[in-house]
Amino acid sequence: MTLMIVESTYDPPLTDEARRRDQERLDPCLEMRGVEWVRSFEAADRRRKICLFRAPDAESLREALRGAGLAFDRVWIAEQREPDPADPDRQAVLVTR
Amino acid sequence: MPMREPRLEVRVLGEMSVRRGGEAVGLPASRKTRALLGYLAVTGEPASRSKLCSLFWDGPVDPRGELRWSLSKLRSLLGPRAAGALVSDGEAVRFDAGAVWLDLAAVRSAAARGIDRLAAAELVACEREFRGELLAGLDLPDCFRFDAWLIAQRETLRGLRVALLERLAGLTDGDLAEALRAARSWVALDPLSEAAHAAVVARLLDLGRPKDAQRQAETCRRILRQELGVEPGVLLERARVHRPPTRDREHAPSRAVTVAPAVATVTVQPAAARPGEPAPWVGREAELARASAAIAARAGGEGPRLLLVTGEAGIGKSRLLAELASTLAPGNGFALAGRGNEAGLDRAYGVWIDLLRSAPFAEVAGASREAELAWLAPGEHADREMERLDRERVADGLARVLSRRARDRPPLLLLLDDLQWIDEASIALLHLLLARVGEAPLLVVAAARSGELAPRGAASRLLATLERERGLLRLPLAPLSLEEAAALVRAISPAADAERVAAASGGLPLFAIELARSGGGADGSLPPPLAALVGERLAQLEAPARGLASWVAVLGEPCEVELLRRLSGLVPSELLAGLDELERAALLRVDAAGERYEVAHDLVRRAIYEQLPAPRRRFLHAEIARAKAERPEPEGGGAASMARHAALGGEAELAAQASVVAGERALRLDAATEAREHAERGLAQLERLGARADLGLRLGLLRVLVHATRGRPGRAGLPEEILHWTEVARGAKRVEETRIGLYLLAVLRAEEGNLAGAELMALRAVEAARQGDPAGAAWTLGNTGRCLAHIERDFARAEALLLEARELAEGCGIDVVEVHFGLGLVAAADGRGAEARAELERGLELARAEEDAWIASQCLIRLAMLALDRGDPAECERRCGEIEEISARLGEGAERAVAACLRALAGRVRDPETGSAALEEALALLRAADSKGMLAEVSSRAAALDLAADRLEEAGARAEEALANASTVGRRGQIARARLASARVARARGDHRAALEHLLAASAEDRPVGTLGGAVRAEIRELSKALGIPTPRSTPGRESVDIDRGDSP
Structure with a gap:
C-alpha cells in the first residue's frame, strides 16, 4: 500500500452537507478497492482540500473517486518525511526556523 | 568466518x-x-x-x-x-x-x-x-x-x-500418580493386556480409590469377554485381592452427617417400593434447599438462569430433577422435561420436541398458533419442520411463548436430563432462548454426568458463557451417606439387611436400589456387579420379554413399538405381554413424551447389553442397521443411529454410507463438530474395508470433513489425503469422484488465502438502498454492481445486482449508464462478445449524453479490447483515437497510456513480427500513471502475443509482471489470466509440473464458484484438456473446472 495525496478545489466552497454526501458515496468504492482514507486537510475558506490515502495504486484511487462522482485536480504518490534532529537530511524545517 | x-x-x-x-x-x-x-x-x-x-x-x-x-x-x-x-x-x-x-x-x-x-x-x-x-x-x-x-x-x-x-x-516407591498415569497409558496402548489393567487396578488401590479400581476391573472383564471371549485370569484377581482394608468412601460427603441417632437425620418421603415407579426420595436436604432457593429467586426474576446438577451415573440426578418438578405446588408453576440420549445424537432438536410435547403440553396449548411454532401442532413432523426453520426465529417464538406462560404461572422449570448427550442444534437453541427470555421467571435445570461433557463442545461453551455472566449455579451430587443409603434400602425392601446393603452400595442410590430389589444379599468384600443383579432379574422373565430387553438395550435409544415388532418378529399379543412384563420388572419405561419405550436407566441398559455375548450383540446391531436402512427417515434423520449400529454390527459399508448422510445432515444444521465426527467415523469404517472401500463413499466423507472444518484447524494431512484419493479416482477414470476431489482441493487452497469480505460496506449500502425509492436503489445497485465487475471481484454477484438495478430502472422509466457499462463488463468477461458490445455501445451513448467522460472512456477501453479479441486491429485503433480525444477532458489519469498500449498491441496483431519498442514506450507511460490493474491486463495480452510468436522468454517475463500487478490490486480475473499465461509458457517450455501449478492456482481464484467470468473458466477448461487432465462434467450452477497439482500427466 502506497501513500497517495489527492488535491481538490471547490467552487462554491465545500459545505458540511456536501462533505457528508461525498463521504457516503466514496466509502464503499474505497473499501472495494482496498483503499484506506488516512486524513484530510481543508483550507479555512473551504475552497481547497488535500486528502491522504493508502492505496494499492493511483488508478484504484482515481477509479474510486470517479466512480463515486467526485471531482479532483491531482492524485500523486507521496513519501512521508518527518523532522528528525539526528538526520541532517531531515532538519530543513528546524534550520529555516 | x-x-x-x-x-x-x-x-x-x-x-x-x-x-x-x-x-x-x-x-x-x-x-x-x-x-x-x-x-x-x-x-x-x-x-x-x-x-x-x-x-x-x-x-x-x-x-x-x-x-x-x-x-x-x-x-x-x-x-x-x-x-x-x-x-x-x-x-x-x-x-x-x-x-x-x-x-x-x-x-x-x-x-x-x-x-x-x-x-x-x-x-x-x-x-x-x-x-x-x-x-x-x-x-x-x-x-x-x-x-x-x-x-x-x-x-x-x-x-x-x-x-x-x-x-x-510398577514403580510403587515413588510418585504413585505417575505410576497410575503410566498404567493407564499402557492400557490405552494395549487394551487387551490383562497385565496392564491389573496394574491400573493395583495403583488405584494403592491410591485408596477402591471404587475406581472395581470399575477398572469391570472394564477389563468386559473388554476381554467382548474382544477375546475369555474371562480375566489370575493377574486381575491378584490385583483385586490387594484391596486395602479401608471402607472409606471414595469422595468425602459434601456435608456433615450426624452420627446418632442415624435414622433421625434421614427423611424418607412416601415409600414407593413397587418396581416401575420412582424410587423413594431420601436425604439430599441441602441440595434440595439450594435448588429450591434458586427456583424461588428465579420466580422473582432474579438469580441464576441455569442450575446444573452433576454427578456420576446412578447418583440420583434424574431423581433430583423429578423431585424438583414435584415440589411445584399445583396451580403454581410447572415443569417441562426432556432428555438427551447417547444413541440419539442425530435427532436434531430432539430434546426440545420431547420437552414441548411432554405431559404438560396442554400448558403450552395455543403455542402452535404462533407462526414459528406451528410444527408443535399434533400430527406435524416436528423434527423435519423444525430443521427447515431459521433457528433464530424458532428461538424468538419459543421465548415469547415460554416467557408468557412463565409469567402467567411462575416459575417455569425446563428440565434437561443427560445434557452430555443433547445434540448441538438443541444446545444452540437453548443458548439463543436463554439470551431472549431476559428476566422471565424461567429456570433451566440440567443434569450431566461428571466429566462427560465434551470440553470444547456446545454445552461446555454455553456453561462457560453463563458462568461468566453469573447465570449458572452448579450443584454437584455426592454419594449418599451410609444412613441415607440404608434408609433408601429399607424403603424398598424392609426385609433386607439395610446397613450391609448400604455399605456395599458405596452410597450410589441406583446400586442400593438394585441391591435392595434383588434381596440385598451382599456378603463378600466386593458387592456383586450391577450386571449380575440385572442378570438375575432378566433370568426370571419369559423368553419374549428377555428378547425384547435385548433389542431395546442394543438399540440404546427410545424406540417405537412398531420398530420392536419388526425387529423381534413377535406377534402383537406376545409383544405387548413382553413389554408389560418388562415394565413390571422396572427394566423398561415409557419415555417423557409418552410415545416410545426406553430402558429404565442407562446403567441398567448397559448391564443388559453386557450380558449379551459379543457375536449376538453384533448380529442385533447389524439387524437394527438393516431395519433402519430399509425405511430411511426423510432428510437423513436417523442416519447417525444407523451408522452406529452398522459399525457395531460389522457392516462397514453401510456404516460409511450412513455416516455420509448423517454428516451432510449435521452440516445443514450447522452442527460442524458432529459433522466432523460422522466423517471421521465413516472414514474409519472404510479403513476396515481396505481395498474394497468405495471411492465415491470416501470422497463423500472427505467432502463432509472439509466443510465441517472450514475456518478451523482441519485434520493433519487432509489435503494430501484428498490429493491421494483424487489421483486414485483419476487413475480409475472415475470422473465424478475426480471432480469432487479437485473441488475439495480448491476449497482447501482458497481457505488458505481467504480474502476478507471487502465488499461489506457496499453490500450494506445496497441493503439500505433497497429500502428507499426505486430510482435511488437502481443507481446504488447499478453503481455497486458495476464496481464489483470493474474490479473483477465477483462476477456472479455483480451480474445479479446489475440485473436487479435494470429491473428497478425500467420500472421507473429511467436508463442508468452504469448498468449498461457493468453488464457490458460482465458479458465481456463471460465471452459473450456481441452482447458486451451492445451494452457498452449503449453505455457510451448515455455517458456522452450525460457528459460523463470517465464512463465514456471506460466503455471505449473495453470496446477497444473486444476489437482486439475479435482480431480487428483497425477497429481497436479507431477506438483508441476516441479514448485519446476524450481523455483530454478527463484531466490526469491512465486512459491515454492505456490507449497507447492498446494501439501497440493492435500493431502487433496486424504484424506479429513488430518489435516491442512501441509497446515498451506505452507501458512506461502506464507505469508512470500507476495503473496496476491495466498493467496486468496489457501484460497478459502481450504475453499471449509473445507466446504465439514463440518468444518464450518475453512471454514468461510479461506473465510474471501481470501476476505481480494483478496481485497488488487483488483483481482475481487478472490473477487467473496471468496464471494461465504462465501455465502456457511453462507448457511450451515442457515444464509440465509448473504448468499444472499455475493452472491449479488459476482455478483456485474461482472461489466461490462464479467469481471468475465464463471466458477465463473456459480457458481453464481448455488448458486442462490440453494438459491431459480429465475435464469434469459441466453441471448446472457449477461450470468451473477445478484442477489439482497432479504429479503425472
Whole structure:
C-alpha cells in the first residue's frame, strides 16, 4: 500500500452537507478497492482540500473517486518525511526556523 | 568466518517435525518427500539411490528424477547450511546423525542401557518422547515396501514403549500418580493386556480409590469377554485381592452427617417400593434447599438462569430433577422435561420436541398458533419442520411463548436430563432462548454426568458463557451417606439387611436400589456387579420379554413399538405381554413424551447389553442397521443411529454410507463438530474395508470433513489425503469422484488465502438502498454492481445486482449508464462478445449524453479490447483515437497510456513480427500513471502475443509482471489470466509440473464458484484438456473446472 495525496478545489466552497454526501458515496468504492482514507486537510475558506490515502495504486484511487462522482485536480504518490534532529537530511524545517 | 549453524531437531515419534534453532521448518507438501526424510532420519544409514527408488517410486517413468526432485526439495527446505545434514555421496544418500538431534536416537540410547537400569526420571523423560506412532500420518499404502518397513518399525517401537510403561507402572516407591498415569497409558496402548489393567487396578488401590479400581476391573472383564471371549485370569484377581482394608468412601460427603441417632437425620418421603415407579426420595436436604432457593429467586426474576446438577451415573440426578418438578405446588408453576440420549445424537432438536410435547403440553396449548411454532401442532413432523426453520426465529417464538406462560404461572422449570448427550442444534437453541427470555421467571435445570461433557463442545461453551455472566449455579451430587443409603434400602425392601446393603452400595442410590430389589444379599468384600443383579432379574422373565430387553438395550435409544415388532418378529399379543412384563420388572419405561419405550436407566441398559455375548450383540446391531436402512427417515434423520449400529454390527459399508448422510445432515444444521465426527467415523469404517472401500463413499466423507472444518484447524494431512484419493479416482477414470476431489482441493487452497469480505460496506449500502425509492436503489445497485465487475471481484454477484438495478430502472422509466457499462463488463468477461458490445455501445451513448467522460472512456477501453479479441486491429485503433480525444477532458489519469498500449498491441496483431519498442514506450507511460490493474491486463495480452510468436522468454517475463500487478490490486480475473499465461509458457517450455501449478492456482481464484467470468473458466477448461487432465462434467450452477497439482500427466 502506497501513500497517495489527492488535491481538490471547490467552487462554491465545500459545505458540511456536501462533505457528508461525498463521504457516503466514496466509502464503499474505497473499501472495494482496498483503499484506506488516512486524513484530510481543508483550507479555512473551504475552497481547497488535500486528502491522504493508502492505496494499492493511483488508478484504484482515481477509479474510486470517479466512480463515486467526485471531482479532483491531482492524485500523486507521496513519501512521508518527518523532522528528525539526528538526520541532517531531515532538519530543513528546524534550520529555516 | 562461517556462522555456526544451530543444530537441527528432528522428531519422528508422532507427526514428523523439524526445528532449526527452535524455529519450526515447514515440511514439503508431498507425503512421499516427507516419508523419504523420515526414512533417512530413522535408519540413519546410507541408502543407495536404487533402494530409495524401489521404496518410494516403484513405477513412475523416471524414479531417479523423482528422487532428485524430492532431495532438492528437502535441501531447499533445510536451508543452505543445514542442507549439509543430507549427505549424498555418489550412489548413496544418508542423513548425517551428527548434525541432528533425533527424538528416536534419545529413546534408542536409553533402551540400549537397559530399561531396568534407568532411573524413574529417565524413564519418564524417555516415555514422554512418544508423542504418537512412528512417522504418524506418513503411511504410503501404494509404496508397499516402505509401508512394510514402517509397520515393522512401529511394532518394534510399540514393544519398547510397552516395556517402558510397564516398568513405570510398577514403580510403587515413588510418585504413585505417575505410576497410575503410566498404567493407564499402557492400557490405552494395549487394551487387551490383562497385565496392564491389573496394574491400573493395583495403583488405584494403592491410591485408596477402591471404587475406581472395581470399575477398572469391570472394564477389563468386559473388554476381554467382548474382544477375546475369555474371562480375566489370575493377574486381575491378584490385583483385586490387594484391596486395602479401608471402607472409606471414595469422595468425602459434601456435608456433615450426624452420627446418632442415624435414622433421625434421614427423611424418607412416601415409600414407593413397587418396581416401575420412582424410587423413594431420601436425604439430599441441602441440595434440595439450594435448588429450591434458586427456583424461588428465579420466580422473582432474579438469580441464576441455569442450575446444573452433576454427578456420576446412578447418583440420583434424574431423581433430583423429578423431585424438583414435584415440589411445584399445583396451580403454581410447572415443569417441562426432556432428555438427551447417547444413541440419539442425530435427532436434531430432539430434546426440545420431547420437552414441548411432554405431559404438560396442554400448558403450552395455543403455542402452535404462533407462526414459528406451528410444527408443535399434533400430527406435524416436528423434527423435519423444525430443521427447515431459521433457528433464530424458532428461538424468538419459543421465548415469547415460554416467557408468557412463565409469567402467567411462575416459575417455569425446563428440565434437561443427560445434557452430555443433547445434540448441538438443541444446545444452540437453548443458548439463543436463554439470551431472549431476559428476566422471565424461567429456570433451566440440567443434569450431566461428571466429566462427560465434551470440553470444547456446545454445552461446555454455553456453561462457560453463563458462568461468566453469573447465570449458572452448579450443584454437584455426592454419594449418599451410609444412613441415607440404608434408609433408601429399607424403603424398598424392609426385609433386607439395610446397613450391609448400604455399605456395599458405596452410597450410589441406583446400586442400593438394585441391591435392595434383588434381596440385598451382599456378603463378600466386593458387592456383586450391577450386571449380575440385572442378570438375575432378566433370568426370571419369559423368553419374549428377555428378547425384547435385548433389542431395546442394543438399540440404546427410545424406540417405537412398531420398530420392536419388526425387529423381534413377535406377534402383537406376545409383544405387548413382553413389554408389560418388562415394565413390571422396572427394566423398561415409557419415555417423557409418552410415545416410545426406553430402558429404565442407562446403567441398567448397559448391564443388559453386557450380558449379551459379543457375536449376538453384533448380529442385533447389524439387524437394527438393516431395519433402519430399509425405511430411511426423510432428510437423513436417523442416519447417525444407523451408522452406529452398522459399525457395531460389522457392516462397514453401510456404516460409511450412513455416516455420509448423517454428516451432510449435521452440516445443514450447522452442527460442524458432529459433522466432523460422522466423517471421521465413516472414514474409519472404510479403513476396515481396505481395498474394497468405495471411492465415491470416501470422497463423500472427505467432502463432509472439509466443510465441517472450514475456518478451523482441519485434520493433519487432509489435503494430501484428498490429493491421494483424487489421483486414485483419476487413475480409475472415475470422473465424478475426480471432480469432487479437485473441488475439495480448491476449497482447501482458497481457505488458505481467504480474502476478507471487502465488499461489506457496499453490500450494506445496497441493503439500505433497497429500502428507499426505486430510482435511488437502481443507481446504488447499478453503481455497486458495476464496481464489483470493474474490479473483477465477483462476477456472479455483480451480474445479479446489475440485473436487479435494470429491473428497478425500467420500472421507473429511467436508463442508468452504469448498468449498461457493468453488464457490458460482465458479458465481456463471460465471452459473450456481441452482447458486451451492445451494452457498452449503449453505455457510451448515455455517458456522452450525460457528459460523463470517465464512463465514456471506460466503455471505449473495453470496446477497444473486444476489437482486439475479435482480431480487428483497425477497429481497436479507431477506438483508441476516441479514448485519446476524450481523455483530454478527463484531466490526469491512465486512459491515454492505456490507449497507447492498446494501439501497440493492435500493431502487433496486424504484424506479429513488430518489435516491442512501441509497446515498451506505452507501458512506461502506464507505469508512470500507476495503473496496476491495466498493467496486468496489457501484460497478459502481450504475453499471449509473445507466446504465439514463440518468444518464450518475453512471454514468461510479461506473465510474471501481470501476476505481480494483478496481485497488488487483488483483481482475481487478472490473477487467473496471468496464471494461465504462465501455465502456457511453462507448457511450451515442457515444464509440465509448473504448468499444472499455475493452472491449479488459476482455478483456485474461482472461489466461490462464479467469481471468475465464463471466458477465463473456459480457458481453464481448455488448458486442462490440453494438459491431459480429465475435464469434469459441466453441471448446472457449477461450470468451473477445478484442477489439482497432479504429479503425472
